[in-house]
Amino acid sequence: MPVLERGIVMTLRNILLGATMLCAATTPAFAYAQDAAPADDTATANDADYGNEIIVTASKRSQTLQDTPIAVSVTSAADIENAAIRDLIDLQSAVPSLRVSQLQSSANTNFIIRGFGNGANNAGIEPSVGVFIDGVYRSRSAAQIGDLPNLERVEVLRGPQSTLFGKNASAGVISIVTQKPQYEFGGAIEASYGNYDAITVKGNITGPISDTVAFSLAGNYNRRDGYARDLNLDTDVNDRNRWGVRGQLLFEPTDALSIRLIGDYDKIDENCCIAGNVIAGPTVAITNALAGGPSVDANNPFSYNVYNNFLSTNEIENYGGSAQIDYDLGNLALTSITAYREVRANTNQDSDFTSADLIGQNSQQLGIDTWTQEVRLTSDFDGPINFLLGGYYFNEKIKQKNDIRFGEDFRPYGNALIQAASGGALSVPALEAALGAPSGSFFREGDGLDEAYRLKNTAWSIFGTVDFEVTDRLTLSAGANYTQDRKKFATNVISTDTFSGIDLNDPAFAGFRNQLLLGGALQQAGVNPNDPAAVFAFATNPATAATFQAFQAFANANQNNPAANPLNGLKPFQFLPPFLNLPNSVEPGKTSDNDLAWSVRASYELTDTVNVYATYATGFKASSVNLSRDSRPLASDLAAIGAAGLTTPNLVSGSRFAAPEESEVYEVGLKANWSVAALNLAAFKQSIKGFQSNIFTGTGFALANAGKQSTWGFEFDGSVRPVDGLNLTLAVTWLDPKYDSFVNSAFGDISGTMPAGIPELTMAAGGTYTHEFAGGTKAIFHVDYHYESPVQIVEGLTGLPASVAQNLKREVNQLNASFTVALTNGFELGVWGRNLTNATYLTTIFPAVAQAGSVSGYPNQPRTYGVTGRFKF
Template structure:
């Protein structure tokens, strides 16, 4: 069956140079075929016009001209996508249409699935290396579980690289930019024989830090990464092909700075311990920071994959087999001050992943066609962490205790008094907040999953097609922990009966009458009418940072999850005219349970009685989350795709929701993992291009979102049902233009500019320890201008000058309560202006 050929700009904002060519009065199919964009978002080759899915495609040419170096930069041309770099090079979060999570915790898989050449990358450390020799990037918006075997409840980012060619060729490029940026890339491809082709590619990316650590006298937030990629392509016949890929990339850099946003009451203590300035208070865009040791990120990401495609008659069989590893070692000065509070926060994570996908597709001349596939996933994670107090943490703890008690207590007095009441006045001497104390953590995690998926297309008429899809998934996870806390103060139960005399003494000293003081001291868990605790020591509980840990598995908690789900979709697509298609879709999506592989993993509240009955209770044991249950997504969507002589338009309107959205929020001392009851978003997406005159093409992409927590009773900030989720701008827009001037010699001069706008939005859902509504005073609005000018010579040589964030827009990507600094807020500032020049030669 001959498909209708279609060409457009990248579906959201990224321009391709072929658009003006198509806008001409081209009559021959061959001319159109040379420029057509074929996408595989539905695991079939289709044009953007035909594919009844909300998908954005960014071409290799756009990536080059816009200087898009990795997935972090991609969001500037895809406004429905948001990518956030968090506290290290190993933590990046992807969000589509306001839905997404997965960073900061190796046990939480992303809701946005990332695939490179059909291979699932399960964790962010495996996703953010410099882009390989890219052919295109497809961003699928909305649940995609019926076509992808693992975790696509919010959407998919699919990176497609160039396969080896049987014609010798290649390219080399060198970039120099501000902050002494050096980026070098090279690739070569060609035949080994009539049936075997190869390609080799390598990249190097280095940059000085754009921030200054004034305490250590060095630049920070640098970039130092490189990678290599080799491929072999066997094509012994028109019916059989085999593609083998091996890749390796390494990151060794110092990332990521966090600036002080609100300087709370601990700021003066930090400065005193630092002997002057410990933080650059409330000045995030000075890019001046103070640390007492450099944060390090060493990440290796490598793997092999093989894809076999075999056609027999009207059927085609595809097999993709892959094995991948990620080894990540990070150590961070997590208090982000030059005082030695957190002396070590080290994480060593090893991830091993094996995947196998097998699918059979038909291409019959009749009205029915199908795709049927199976997917197997096997992953093991070994994670070892060390979190130790620094040399000044005892002095810091002493200052906190004095401040909390109004000067009536100090650490030495606490040690002696509590020790005496426990039977030995010296047993706690010099033991509270001791340097080198903390946690040693070990996690072992395994995940085995399989799925069976398929779609069936029925051409009701030549112009109307119905498509139904399904995916049955079974997902099993097993995890165990071995965590030991040496933080002595955190093991003290300040409500214990033996401390009644001490509590009574403090109440009497505060002017409470004798009878009331005796009652309250004996009943420390009573809540007073004003909502405060009856225990005068309760203010010290916030300093019990690392309480003893109840390890898993135990007699009550087996450390296992077992989820299964049947996701399905139904879609109708109608060709109103050769250049005008409409579609309507209902689809569901699924993501299995996520595991809390962190020191904040706590038993579920429902398990606490059984734990107490089994005699497993540890001091200061509270409820929390060992895991978050599955996410179940659904979307109702209608869309229109149109191509005219000099313009292209795509519009989608949708209502999308996720029940059980897995929220992972940093609270200042740890992460709160919880399922939201339901989060939903109504949205409209528009993208279009127009060529008013042949050399000039204009493009505009706008995303409107109206998100809401329909139900979220147990969030880290209480019941926030009915509120607007943080971090999701109501309006995102990418707009710009490309102008191509062709000289008589055939050389070209291409100017390109794009502007990204995101409306003002709250950065977090709330801030623990701050008044209600305070978080709303800290918002983000993005106004980013990018531009480039490229000269292309007929010899294959290109020279480009570029600038990203030319207006030096300043905004905070996210904020969080400062680590162990109650009343202070930290945040990650946006990257400043970057610019440079690139020389490229293609042959």
């Protein structure tokens, strides 16, 4: 293999600078012993021996992750097999600092590191946690969650990453590496069968085409029946159905030149994701009546029984290609990575999660086209100074079309809400008549919003690091990243919701409001305003005539007073008001950001087995755009919008975009590695100014910047080998997060409070025992346990007291295990189980859509188990 090929580390994107530039604290729970540096650029595992050391090489130098001070957890292919990790959602059970949440569709997955992360539910929001696959940035979750075949390892880098990645990441990075083509013919095929009729097949083959060209082909197929039951539709839901293919060519025409071409395609077509009823509010009685029976499994989210009136759609295609060129210039190495990717997602969901036909359609068609180019120059001098210098370009276009429409039952549902809100005084037909609207026009089936959005994002950055070996034991490092990011966005949203387009404060309705004010006052006095005789008697009786005149005076004085408007109670039912599109004369639909992020590090080798380090680093994420029906002008623009005559009925302020995130971390750590044990300790304070919060309010999402979110934390991971073949591991993360400042949240000023969903204590404990029999057959037993301490799931719930949200907590206790027999001829047979105790918890909760007082939530996946056969050749 060429020298350059041995000198490039794909997972850390060549972030080590030659000497000890990269600082990484590997999770020993997932590191295997290696007697010497590997011949290629990969972190490798000795299948016969579980140990405490994992070797990588960068810039043509071998170095253990244990020797370098960046906080990173490594999960190898063997770990993924033993723990039956099927996708990135399962990975969190192995990496305590990582949390992955599956939200309302297969295209919405949220990644959180050390309590920081966002990006799901809105294509205009870039994630704070960057995901890279074979060095290529995947900008949205729809492009990240496919089941990749032929994995080599997954690395989770914690804290802001800027100076070693062209694409800045304010909270951390997940780097996924697949195996590159080999010049020795080989491959593997794996088949698994489990409960819920789950079938998983994976295969790969690699080998030489010539002395200088190698290839690999890989594919995967993953299907499973639904583990939940829709009792209204009488069918299983939450199934899995996805497949993918991946091809690679490796050209090495000379010892100095290496070209790696990758092309891939994967597709998802499945029904996801159920929401159970956590709290049954007063509207459940209405939806039950409309459905003619149960509309939800009330207050029982873990029954996995749901009621919908149509199945959800999740059709996602993700495909693209990349070319990596590495050229060895002697003491310098030049790397270029060019990539183009497309995502096409078509989703639809019964978003009211009831068997009443309230939301007849909530669909999205999303297209994302992304082109990236990165160039890096890395030195490998014998002297004390080495460097990395790089440039990065990012170009992305997003087209999104949404449709949300009322179902058949929404008109009677809206009528019931209005009658309840008015004490029976009003109804939908009565309102239509009083407000001059055509009969049957309010909450009409098929009405709603037609939405179209466009976003173009271009960004470039220059980044680099310098590494100075002061002594054989002391290394100082510094790095910087200058980024410019520009976004242009446009909307074309049309509302056909007649009721939401009516200004209930309009002077034209003064007479109607006068009548309601007078009628309300009479009712308070015990007089039925709908009984003319009773009203006349009250008005003419000398004892009450003065009171009646006072009532009239009050109604006359307040008929145009918005604060006393008797129709104010109906405004929450104006769900889909007219939309002010942009760009317009006040709002240009543009953002432009720039930032200089930097880092300094010092690492010192106390002994041959103990290192200490200190790091200060900053990170950056550019403005995110609100590509949703909740995109509304900033409060500061409302006056100018009014002056320009652009005001639409019921226009209120909100956000068109969230300002950038700026993060920083102070971190000190100690790493030790002995013959039978290893440990890593890290203490840090990490914060993000302007954290981009995206909270669901029951009818939409509120995108806003928190003033500052921070956390103190400690991370420990250690392993010990008390006897040959036995490896015991423990990884613990403790966090003390808070909103230092968040004045304008969806729930008011929550400054000083603890952000929801971030457990104080997370732990991953495990053990693997390998026994080798005479003749070479091996038996491998693995068990791991994942724990998260109780934590409040959401900051608040719109329309409910704060105490309700405070009492809704999540605690995770998950036990996983596997047992595998590996024969000498390459055959392996094993059994596995995840969540063996069938522990239950809610991953996310939210106010039920248009159902005030009700709360829905996504339950975790129940116990799964199965058998796996594997053949390696």
